[in-house]
Structure formats: C-alpha cells, structure tokens
Amino acid sequence: MKKKQGGLKKLYNLHAWVGFQLSLVMFVVLATGTIATLSNEIDWLLFPELRSSPKPIDANSAMRAEDWVSIYQSVTTAYPDSKIVSMNKLDSDYLTFRVVIENDELVNRFVQVDRWTYEVKGDIPRLTVQRFFRDFHRYLFMPAFPGLLIVGPLSIVLILSMYTGIKTTRNWRKALWRLRLHQGPRILLSDLHKLLGLWGLWFTALMAITGAWYFYEFVRAVVDVRIEPASPVISYNIDKAPSASELLNVSEFSEIVTLAQSAHKDWEITSFFNSTSPTRAIQLRGVSNANPVIRNRAHRVFFDPQTHDIVESWSPDTITTQAYINEYADPLHFGDFGGFWLKIIWFVFGIALTAMSLTGVLMTWKRTKSNALTRAQKFTLPIFVLSSVAFIFWAMRFS
Numbered sequence: 249m250k251k252k253q254g255g256l257k258k259l260y261n262l263h264a265w266v267g268f269q270l271s272l273v274m275f276v277v278l279a280t281g282t283i284a285t286l287s288n289e290i291d292w293l294l295f296p297e298l299r300s301s302p303k304p305i306d307a308n309s310a311m312r313a314e315d316w317v318s319i320y321q322s323v324t325t326a327y328p329d330s331k332i333v334s335m336n337k338l339d340s341d342y343l344t345f346r347v348v349i350e351n352d353e354l355v356n357r358f359v360q361v362d363r364w365t366y367e368v369k370g371d372i373p374r375l376t377v378q379r380f381f382r383d384f385h386r387y388l389f390m391p392a393f394p395g396l397l398i399v400g401p402l403s404i405v406l407i408l409s410m411y412t413g414i415k416t417t418r419n420w421r422k423a424l425w426r427l428r429l430h431q432g433p434r435i436l437l438s439d440l441h442k443l444l445g446l447w448g449l450w451f452t453a454l455m456a457i458t459g460a461w462y463f464y465e466f467v468r469a470v471v472d473v474r475i476e477p478a479s480p481v482i483s484y485n486i487d488k489a490p491s492a493s494e495l496l497n498v499s500e501f502s503e504i505v506t507l508a509q510s511a512h513k514d515w516e517i518t519s520f521f522n523s524t525s526p527t528r529a530i531q532l533r534g535v536s537n538a539n540p541v542i543r544n545r546a547h548r549v550f551f552d553p554q555t556h557d558i559v560e561s562w563s564p565d566t567i568t569t570q571a572y573i574n575e576y577a578d579p580l581h582f583g584d585f586g587g588f589w590l591k592i593i594w595f596v597f598g599i600a601l602t603a604m605s606l607t608g609v610l611m612t613w614k615r616t617k618s619n620a621l622t623r624a625q626k627f628t629l630p631i632f633v634l635s636s637v638a639f640i641f642w643a644m645r646f647s
Contacts, residue, residue, distance in 0.1 A: 298372065477571060534546075
C-alpha cells in the first residue's frame with residue numbers, strides 16, 4: 249500500500265510539475281487554438297464581404313460544376329485582365345467563396361464571391377483573424393522549423409498530463425458532479441480542475457492524439473519522407489508550353505471542371521488551383537459527399553495546363569493508409585466538419601481545456617506560495633521573444 253501511495257505521489261508531482269513549469273506556452277497554444285475554432289465566424293462579424301446571402305430553399309447542398317463556372321465567370325467579368333490563381337469554398341454556407349487573383353491592386357487580398365448569387369462582394373485583407381490565430385497556434389508565427397518543433401511536443405505533454413491526472417484522481421464518480429463553492433478557493437479550484445478534466449477527457453484525448461499526429465507528420469517531413477504523395481510534374485514542349493500568366497477563359501475552365509466532376513464518384517469539388525508554371529498541374533480538390541468528417545481535399549484531380557487532359561487523380565481509395573489517416577487530422581482537431589453548432593462544442597471544450605491549464609497553475613501556486621518564475625518557466629520566455637520577432641517578419645508578408 250505504501251509503495252502504491254508513493255507511486256501515486258510521484259505521478260501527482262509529475263502532473264503538477266509539467267502543468268506548472270510549461271504553463272505559459274501551453275496556455276498560449278491552447279487559447280489560440282480555441283479561438284481559431286471560431287475564427288472564420290469572427291471574420292464573418294468583422295468583414296461584410298464574408299457574409300453570403302441566405303441559402304435558397306431549393307439550393308443543392310453540394311457545389312456543382314455549373315456553380316463553379318458561374319463564380320469563375322463573375323470574377324473574370326469583374327477583373328477581366330487578371331489571372332485567377334485559386335478558388336476555395338469555405339467550410340460553411342454562410343461564408344462567401346474565396347478567390348485569389350493576380351492583380352497589382354489586390355496584392356495580399358482575397359476576393360469574396362457570394363456562394364448563392366455569384367455576386368462579387370468585394371475584397372478583404374489576407375491577414376484575417378483566421379490566419380492570425382491558425383498560424384499563432386500552429387507555428388507561433390515562426391517558420392515550420394523551429395515553430396512546429398516547439399508546439400508539436402506539447403501534444404506529448406498533454407498526453408502525459410492526461411494520464412497522470414486520471415491515475416491520481418480519486419473518487420472520480422463524485423468528482424464528475426462535485427463543485428464546492430464555500431470551502432475556500434483551493435477546494436474550489438481543485439473541484440473545478442477535476443470536473444473540467446473528467447468531462448472533457450474525450451476532447452483532451454482528441455487534441456493530444458491529433459496534435460501528436462501533426463508532430464509525427466512534421467518529423468517525417470524533416471527527414472524528407474512525406475506522408476502526402478507528391479503532385480505530378482508535367483512534361484511539356486517548350487515551344488508550345490503556356491506561360492505561367494496565361495489566362496483560362498470561361499469555356500476552358502468549364503471544360504476542366506466538368507471533366508473533373510466525372511473523375512470521382514459522388515464527390516464535391518471544394519477548391520481550384522491554377523497552374524503557376526508549365527510544369528505544375530492545374531489541380532482541383534474535393535471531398536466525398538458520403539464522408540463529411542474527412543478533410544475537404546482528400547479527392548484530387550490534376551490537369552495538364554497545356555492540353556487540359558487529366559494526368560492523375562487521387563482518392564482515399566488510392567492513397568496510402570497514412571495519407572488517408574492524415575486527411576482526418578484537421579477536421580477532428582478544429583471541429584469544422586459538422587457545421588456551426590459542432591464548432592461551438594469544440595469552442596466550449598477548448599475553453600474548458602484552457603481553463604484547466606489556468607486552474608492547475610493557480611492550485612500549484614497556492615500550494616507552493618511562490619511569487620517568482622521558476623527556472624523552467626524562465627527557459628520558456630525566449631520562445632515568446634522569438635515569436636514576437638517572428639511576428640514582425642510574418643506580418644510583413646501581408647503588408
């Protein structure tokens with residue numbers, strides 16, 4: 249019994265130590281990830297151009313080839329001498345379509361097109377709330393190296409905290425419902441910490457597992473063994489090859505998107521990427537209507553920019569098992585596969601997980617009565633200095 253109690257004491261000390269020493273960087277990553285969950289909706293509030301008109305009663309739930317052609321035609325009419333670089337359907341029906349074009353007056357801006365009327369609503373800066381918090385959460389504004397090298401291992405810390413928390417929580421059935429409000433702040437913090445942790449256990453596990461997967465993906469990329477297959481390289485006749493700035497007219501685009509629609513069974517095209525060089529394929533991405541959880545790029549079709557013939561296509565049935573699993577990471581991590589109310593659930597549990605970081609720190613602080621930063625906390629401060637410096641260069645890309 250003494251040996252068991254000693255083991256639990258060590259686990260509790262490890263749980264408190266990890267949560268307290270890494271509290272600064274963990275709190276920032278958890279808080280920014282939580283806000284990132286609803287960042288498109290925050291942008292919807294800030295930018296009228298992002299607000300699509302109400303969905304018609306008789307409208308199809310999935311984009312059709314003719315919808316793509318109508319949007320393409322609206323943009324080419326509004327900007328007749330500008331090449332369309334990419335077109336993306338955002339994750340909700342109330343958000344307008346996002347288009348990037350080559351235009352000196354619209355450098356670092358998105359053109360937004362109404363999802364249902366095909367009207368060009370205007371343009372917005374590329375530095376949106378969504379972009380800010382996604383990059384802050386994932387990279388701390390740094391390049392992938394060292395940004396992901398700092399953020400990625402926090403998923404392992406989250407797994408360790410979850411395991412030690414479960415092992416050291418006694419009477420968890422009581423803790424699920426207990427919140428003592430009148431027995432002092434330390435008891436209240438302890439009850440709140442356990443209550444949030446137990447009810448949010450599934451969410452913490454999901455964030456830890458998907459976060460660990462991102463770190464695994466990054467490590468493979470560092471050793472140049474990528475999970476995602478490489479896009480096809482186009483061979484071309486140098487005398488007949490199109491230039492990178494050559495425009496696709498509406499008729500050519502209609503031909504491409506119609507052919508792409510028939511390349512996979514029961515799928516919806518969600519994005520279009522034009523060729524940026526003679527050796528880079530025109531690419532259309534999408535998702536199966538039968539699987540809403542998978543990322544909206546799991547299906548792809550590649551076109552020769554010169555002949556407009558299909559040169560390659562991918563689907564979950566043709567990619568590797570790891571590449572297939574990889575397509576589930578983003579939807580599960582951010583909850584953007586089930587509409588607005590599912591995002592709200594992810595946001596609420598994200599707040600709870602962030603609050604656990606704060607309550608854990610306060611509990612440890614009240615126990616140790618330490619007002620000074622510990623040595624480990626001081627070692628994390630340079631991370632925020634690096635992040636602040638990196639932010640300057642990151643923001644310059646959008647200026």
